[in-house]
Amino acid sequence: MTAPALSAPPPRASAGVVIELERVTKVYRTGSIAVAALRGVSLSISEGEYVAVIGPSGSGKSTLMHILGCLDTPSSGAYHLAGDNVSRMSEADLAEVRNRRIGFVFQQFNLLASMSAWQNVELPLVYAGAPRAERRERAMDALARVGLAGRVHHRPGELSGGQQQRVAVARALVTEPDLILADEPTGNLDSVSAADVLRLMDELHESGRTLVLITHDAEVASASGRVLGIRDGLLTENDERYMESIR
Amino acid sequence: MSWLETFRTGFNGVLSHRLRSALTVLGILIGIAAVILTVGLGEGAQGQVTSEITALGSNVLTITPGSSTSSTGIRQALGTASTLTVSDVAALSNPTVAPDVKAVAPITSSSETLTAGSSTWTTSVQGSTPTWLTVRGRTVAQGRFIDNQDVTDHGAVAVLGATTASELFRGVDPVGQAVDVNGIPMTVVGVLTSTGSSSSSSTTNPDDMVVIPISTGAERIFGGTTRNSVSTIAVQARSAGDLTAAYQEADHLLLQLHGITTPANADFTITSEQSLISTATSVDRTLTILLAGVAGISLLVGGIGVMNIMLVSVTERIREIGLRKALGATPRVIRRQFLVEASVLGLIGGALGALLGIIGATFLPGVVGNPITISPTAMVGALVVALAIGISFGVYPASRAAHLAPIDALRNE
Numbered sequence: 001m002t003a004p005a006l007s008a009p010p011p012r013a014s015a016g017v018v019i020e021l022e023r024v025t026k027v028y029r030t031g032s033i034a035v036a037a038l039r040g041v042s043l044s045i046s047e048g049e050y051v052a053v054i055g056p057s058g059s060g061k062s063t064l065m066h067i068l069g070c071l072d073t074p075s076s077g078a079y080h081l082a083g084d085n086v087s088r089m090s091e092a093d094l095a096e097v098r099n100r101r102i103g104f105v106f107q108q109f110n111l112l113a114s115m116s117a118w119q120n121v122e123l124p125l126v127y128a129g130a131p132r133a134e135r136r137e138r139a140m141d142a143l144a145r146v147g148l149a150g151r152v153h154h155r156p157g158e159l160s161g162g163q164q165q166r167v168a169v170a171r172a173l174v175t176e177p178d179l180i181l182a183d184e185p186t187g188n189l190d191s192v193s194a195a196d197v198l199r200l201m202d203e204l205h206e207s208g209r210t211l212v213l214i215t216h217d218a219e220v221a222s223a224s225g226r227v228l229g230i231r232d233g234l235l236t237e238n239d240e241r242y243m244e245s246i247r
Numbered sequence: 248m249s250w251l252e253t254f255r256t257g258f259n260g261v262l263s264h265r266l267r268s269a270l271t272v273l274g275i276l277i278g279i280a281a282v283i284l285t286v287g288l289g290e291g292a293q294g295q296v297t298s299e300i301t302a303l304g305s306n307v308l309t310i311t312p313g314s315s316t317s318s319t320g321i322r323q324a325l326g327t328a329s330t331l332t333v334s335d336v337a338a339l340s341n342p343t344v345a346p347d348v349k350a351v352a353p354i355t356s357s358s359e360t361l362t363a364g365s366s367t368w369t370t371s372v373q374g375s376t377p378t379w380l381t382v383r384g385r386t387v388a389q390g391r392f393i394d395n396q397d398v399t400d401h402g403a404v405a406v407l408g409a410t411t412a413s414e415l416f417r418g419v420d421p422v423g424q425a426v427d428v429n430g431i432p433m434t435v436v437g438v439l440t441s442t443g444s445s446s447s448s449s450t451t452n453p454d455d456m457v458v459i460p461i462s463t464g465a466e467r468i469f470g471g472t473t474r475n476s477v478s479t480i481a482v483q484a485r486s487a488g489d490l491t492a493a494y495q496e497a498d499h500l501l502l503q504l505h506g507i508t509t510p511a512n513a514d515f516t517i518t519s520e521q522s523l524i525s526t527a528t529s530v531d532r533t534l535t536i537l538l539a540g541v542a543g544i545s546l547l548v549g550g551i552g553v554m555n556i557m558l559v560s561v562t563e564r565i566r567e568i569g570l571r572k573a574l575g576a577t578p579r580v581i582r583r584q585f586l587v588e589a590s591v592l593g594l595i596g597g598a599l600g601a602l603l604g605i606i607g608a609t610f611l612p613g614v615v616g617n618p619i620t621i622s623p624t625a626m627v628g629a630l631v632v633a634l635a636i637g638i639s640f641g642v643y644p645a646s647r648a649a650h651l652a653p654i655d656a657l658r659n660e
Contacts, residue, residue: 071573071653092577099575106657110570114263126252127575171574 017080018178018210019045019068024077024087025233026063037063039233040077045212047178050205052213052221055230062183064230065214069102069181070094082178099127103172107184109164111156111171118143118152121171128175142170146200162193169200173209180204182213186220198223253580257587261595264560268592271556275596275636276603278546279629283604284611285542286625289535291618296527306487307382308494310335310480310501313516330505330514332475333461338500339482345500347492349485352382353477355464361457362427363415370411371456372428374464382483385453390422390437397460401467403433409441410454428457431467490519549596550636557589557644561651568648569656578649585645586638593637597630604629 026038037060045051055061066072067079070086073094079087086097098104103124111120122139130138143152146166156164165185172180182201186194198220205211205225213224221227229236261268312330336353339345355374360367373379380392388409397404405426412421412435421435442453459468461477484493494517501515502508561568568581576584604626608619 066654069573071657092579095572095575095577098573104573108566110566110573110657112567112570114259123571124574126256127571127577127580129249 016047017044018047018049018082019043019212020078020080021067022078024067024074024079026060026067026072027075037233038067038074041230041233041235043228043235045210047210048205048208050201050211050213050223050225051228052215052224052226053228053230053235054215054218054221056216059230060233061214061216061230063233064235065181065183068179068212069104070098095127099124100175101178103175103177103180105165105168105172105180105182105185107187109156109161109168109188111164111167113156116153116155117148117159117167117170120156120167121174124171124175138174139170142174143167145173146170160193161189162196165189165193165197166200169197169204173204178210180209180211182211184215185213186215186217194220250583253583253587256584257591260560260584260588261591267556267560268595271553271592272596272599274549274552275546275593275633276549276600278542278549279597279600279633280603280607281542281545282539282632283601283621283625283629284607284619285538286535287604287608287619287621288617289531289538290620290622291612292534293528293531294620295618296531306484306490306493307519308482308484308490308497309518310482310497311516311518312478313514331477331480333477334475335501335504336477336480338504339480339497345493345496347485347489347496348482350378350382350483352376352379352481352483353461354379354479354481355461355469355477356479357469359429359457359468361411361415363421363424366415366417368411368414370408372464372468373456373458374461374469375458376461379458379481382481383453385442386440387437388440389420390435392437393458393460398462401462402460403431403463403467404436404460405433406437406439406458407435408439408452408454408456410452411457412438414455428459429468433459433463494519546632546636550593550640553589553592553637554640554644556592557585557641558647560588561585561644561648564648565651565656568651569653569658572651572653573657581651582645582649585648586641589641589645590634590637593633593635593641594630596637597633600633601626601629 021041021043023040023042024038025036025040028035028037039060041064053061053064063072067074070081070089073089074087077087078085081097082101084097086094089097104110111117112123115123118136118139121142122135125135125138140149140152143149146169148163148166148170151159151163156167159167165188169185172182185197185201189197201211201213202223211224213220215221310331331353333353336351339348339351342348352375356371358369359372360369361372375393376398377392377394379385380387387406390406392406393402393404396402405428407415407421407426415421415426416424421438424435426433426435439454439458465475482493482497484490498510498513498517502510502513505514507513571581571584605621608621612618
């Protein structure tokens with residue numbers, strides 16, 4: 001049986017475009033107070049691009065990350081991910097989209113402490129319904145790719161922070177997703193490990209992956225090919241002013 | 248995600264929090280063991296009562312004088328009248344009128360003081376006929392039982408129960424010895440085989456008694472208004488299956504002999520061991536239900552424990568749930584995972600509780616002195632109940648986990 005994750009990606013409406021946001025807004029309501037976190041964001045990211053979204057805290061960058069990652073749906077506007085309109089999908093359908101099309105790398109690593117490295121990496125394949133032997137093989141391959149072939153049986157607690165984040169990267173790429181979404185991937189790492197993880201991101205970019213990196217750190221953002229600034233819920237392309245201001 | 252994977256994940260969830268899982272299991276375990284033991288104790292007591300009553304003879308009917316209605320229509324209290332006579336006994340013994348009756352033994356009895364040499368002993372003296380031995384299902388250990396000649400001759404002979412014999416004669420062979428019954432000298436002709444009864448009461452201990460010919464008793468010991476009256480008639484049916492037929496024959500015959508047309512006015516009462524058994528078991532059943540109810544409440548408390556722990560587990564693993572959702576777990580998969588965890592806890596608790604129940608049933612009877620019967624039905628029932636508790640108390644926590652928004656779950660520090 002072939003896993004759904006393995007099948008060829010369906011034909012795309014506009015070939016080569018992975019992310020297409022059209023005037024996306026997100027309004028949070030707490031009682032009678034409404035807070036607009038995103039105020040009409042339009043954005044297009046093509047296949048193979050390495051994009052950094054940079055902004056201070058409270059700028060709406062986490063909200064943008066949640067919407068790009070299909071963890072939340074926009075209040076208005078449309079979001080096409082690899083040709084599919086995901087802005088009005090049910091929770092179960094969104095779970096499937098996340099599983100097949102997106103690989104996440106979080107600031108907190110978010111590895112399950114009771115499982116070994118390879119079991120953590122195979123988790124998305126478990127939810128995709130891939131058979132056991134195939135899952136193991138692909139998890140091992142992904143770990144080898146991030147340079148952890150010798151640590152597959154270690155638990156997260158037995159790995160350094162940098163190694164844990166590399167396990168998380170392996171988990172993000174094991175399903176061969178359309179998009180890898182990294183939220184402050186270096187935020188919890190020392191500079192050596194951070195450089196290590198960014199080098200890994202570069203390698204993934206060179207091998208043709210589409211990457212979106214969300215950060216508040218200009219140095220991290222400068223590793224990417226395209227920098228988007230976000231402030232007060234609005235996006236600015238190549239935000240030189242912001243880059244200058246924090247330099 | 249396949250069920251196999253769901254089960255594997257669920258088991259891992261239980262195993263990765265060993266202490267917490269063990270404590271939850273403990274609640275279910277105690278509840279299940281309590282239910283199994285109380286039900287087993289109740290069933291054991293029922294079995295014991297039934298077998299003790301059956302030992303008395305399951306095909307024996309006991310006829311006792313009932314309330315009689317005087318000519319003025321006043322009904323006298325039960326047992327006050329001496330309505331049964333030797334002619335009733337003679338009629339019941341007739342095989343043509345009562346074909347399903349095998350043997351009939353008239354019994355008169357009172358408590359009397361016996362003296363043998365310097366020993367004195369007060370016990371129940373029963374006047375009867377040779378058929379007493381078969382109707383009561385007893386045998387003679389030494390000497391002989393009273394015979395028809397003794398009854399005809401009003402012979403001054405007595406047969407002692409095993410306990411009575413040892414109390415009066417202490418090691419001396421009682422057969423041939425003299426014993427005074429209420430001042431009347433008699434000769435001991437035999438001793439009954441001990442039944443091994445442990446009862447200490449002289450009224451219920453079948454080994455502490457004396458049997459004398461009914462004629463001798465009526466004439467010289469019991470006295471009373473009419474020499475022909477008997478206090479009890481024991482009727483033995485041909486077999487346990489003929490008991491109902493024998494009952495109807497005796498009832499019909501006595502109503503006819505006593506000239507009573509309305510059965511409701513009968514001046515006698517016929518009881519069977521069967522009716523004693525059903526009374527005794529219904530009492531035991533009530534007790535069992537009561538005890539099982541208390542044990543059931545402890546099971547409910549155990550179930551609430553499962554729910555409590557599962558809710559704590561959902562809150563504590565909010566990040567894990569968020570991550571699993573981000574990686575593609577649908578709400579349904581998350582719900583299943585937590586349901587499986589809850590039912591695994593229930594099932595382990597049920598299995599260990601059943602095991603504890605079996606161990607308890609093996610060792611407790613030695614301590615409390617009551618038999619405990621464990622039925623396979625109770626075992627399977629306990630497991631099913633434990634599983635059902637796990638699932639039903641797991642539904643709410645599982646659906647809470649399923650409906651967590653992934654961002655809220657991931658945001659939690």
